[in-house]
Amino acid sequence: METPLTRSIAPEKAPPDLAQYEKAGGYAALRKALRMAPGDVTAAVKEANLRGRGGAGFPTAQKWSFVPMGDDAPHPKYFICNADEMEPGTFKDRLLLEGDPHQLIEGMIVSAYAVQADVGYIFLRWAYKLAAQRLEQAIAEAYHRGYLGRNIAGSSYSLELHLHVSAGRYMCGEETALLNALEGKRANPRAKPPYPQVSGLWGKPTVVNNVETLCCVPHIVNKGAAWFKNLSRSGDGGTKLYGVSGRVKKPGLWELPMGTPIREILEEHAGGMRNGYRFRGLLPGGASTDFMIADHLDVAMDFDSMQAAGSRLGTGTMIILDDRTCPVGMLHNLEHFFAQESCGWCTPCWSGLSWVEQILKGLEDGKGEASDLERLQSHARLLSPGHTFCALAPGAAEPLQSGLKYFRDDFDRHIREKRCPWRS
Numbered sequence: 460m461e462t463p464l465t466r467s468i469a470p471e472k473a474p475p476d477l478a479q480y481e482k483a484g485g486y487a488a489l490r491k492a493l494r495m496a497p498g499d500v501t502a503a504v505k506e507a508n509l510r511g512r513g514g515a516g517f518p519t520a521q522k523w524s525f526v527p528m529g530d531d532a533p534h535p536k537y538f539i540c541n542a543d544e545m546e547p548g549t550f551k552d553r554l555l556l557e558g559d560p561h562q563l564i565e566g567m568i569v570s571a572y573a574v575q576a577d578v579g580y581i582f583l584r585w586a587y588k589l590a591a592q593r594l595e596q597a598i599a600e601a602y603h604r605g606y607l608g609r610n611i612a613g614s615s616y617s618l619e620l621h622l623h624v625s626a627g628r629y630m631c632g633e634e635t636a637l638l639n640a641l642e643g644k645r646a647n648p649r650a651k652p653p654y655p656q657v658s659g660l661w662g663k664p665t666v667v668n669n670v671e672t673l674c675c676v677p678h679i680v681n682k683g684a685a686w687f688k689n690l691s692r693s694g695d696g697g698t699k700l701y702g703v704s705g706r707v708k709k710p711g712l713w714e715l716p717m718g719t720p721i722r723e724i725l726e727e728h729a730g731g732m733r734n735g736y737r738f739r740g741l742l743p744g745g746a747s748t749d750f751m752i753a754d755h756l757d758v759a760m761d762f763d764s765m766q767a768a769g770s771r772l773g774t775g776t777m778i779i780l781d782d783r784t785c786p787v788g789m790l791h792n793l794e795h796f797f798a799q800e801s802c803g804w805c806t807p808c809w810s811g812l813s814w815v816e817q818i819l820k821g822l823e824d825g826k827g828e829a830s831d832l833e834r835l836q837s838h839a840r841l842l843s844p845g846h847t848f849c850a851l852a853p854g855a856a857e858p859l860q861s862g863l864k865y866f867r868d869d870f871d872r873h874i875r876e877k878r879c880p881w882r883s
């Protein structure tokens with residue numbers, strides 16, 4: 460099984476420096492891309508069926524194709540790597556950032572070349588201090604070697620790349636809020652249209668892509684679209700970093716073919732549940748995805764299969780719910796996070812999430828009433844897509860509405876017994 464994204468990454472091992480990265484074939488994709496027309500790089504990524512790994516699964520080449528090209532296109536154009544990674548339970552980009560920073564930098568340069576961007580930013584979560592240190596060093600090495608700056612590797616293409624350490628909010632990961640944050644403004648999302656590809660950072664054409672998405676690009680250019688598609692067990696191309704946290708024997712992160720079934724990840728890679736714990740459910744792609752239960756264990760972890768099963772692939776990093784953890788308490792914890800991270804722009808989110816948090820706390824404290832469940836349902840409806848300005852609120856609604864569906868008995872017990880049954 461091929462693992463192109465993590466081939467040079469091992470726990471406790473320092474990342475490859477520039478010389479080691481080049482020795483392993485690094486920056487060959489950049490040299491190859493610079494000999495191709497920019498549109499041919501985009502065509503290869505399209506043919507490879509690369510879909511964004513930031514959570515929504517938007518086709519990467521299609522996103523790039525909206526950027527104005529040609530002599531009349533406005534400049535500067537910007538290319539941004541979204542490395543904010545604050546989704547609860549998600550730690551996949553961190554591995555790539557810390558473990559192989561040159562892979563990301565090469566992916567950024569090749570991708571920026573495809574849309575003829577002039578300036579790049581890596582927008583990094585503030586808590587990722589080791590990643591910041593390693594990225595700074597790798598960017599300096601790349602400049603020194605002529606892979607960044609003017610006339611990259613003797614070509615006519617030039618790109619400046621900057622590392623920007625975020626002030627640290629979940630909201631900053633939403634791509635238009637990220638643009639406001641980069642401009643030094645409050646991190647509220649922007650109305651779309653216009654889309655960032657047309658009018659993004661400082662009103663100029665801008666692409667925002669996730670770390671894992673960009674790390675796939677050099678491999679597609681090097682080895683071709685057919686090879687990339689064949690890595691996958693589904694229609695979406697490539698491999699995927701899948702994570703598991705919770706009470707399993709071996710929590711962790713693995714690069715596996717896209718479309719690997721949940722059961723295989725959970726049982727073969729994470730070693731199954733820890734002794735004394737039984738599986739009850741999972742949030743498959745971070746906190747802002749719908750719960751799945753035992754009936755779903757054979758679903759393939761790819762974008763379309765997960766959606767057909769009533770959830771989302773999201774970030775592909777699962778959080779497991781076991782039988783010794785209260786689902787109401789788990790939801791209270793998650794909704795507290797979402798309420799705290801709401802940017803305060805629209806009412807169903809800033810006000811609704813605080814209500815949701817309070818109702819869940821009341822249930823946990825033994826103060827629940829029968830009408831609470833209807834109120835929670837009604838908030839879940841108001842938080843759903845179409846009622847708010849960005850996807851934070853619908854993301855917060857997903858575990859809530861699916862939790863109410865799959866763990867209804869647990870909610871009822873809290874109300875009936877006037878206490879949380881898991882608290883002694």
Ligand SMILES: Cc1cc2nc3c(=O)[nH]c(=O)nc-3n(C[C@H](O)[C@H](O)[C@H](O)COP(=O)(O)O)c2cc1C
Pocket residue numbers: 510511512513514515516517519522541542543544545546629630631632633634635667668669670672673849850851
């Ligand atoms: C509240 C919120 C937080 C987000 N956080 C991240 C993040 O940390 N990293 C990320 O890549 N995408 C995040 N996204 C998704 C981005 O808006 C965007 O879709 C993504 O960066 C696009 O990259 P991709 O096309 O490569 O997937 C977030 C979205 C929302 C609504």
Ligand code: SF4
Pocket residue numbers: 630648800801802803804805806808809847848849850851852853
């Ligand atoms: S949904 Fe929430 S986070 Fe998004 S704009 Fe509205 S208030 Fe802000």
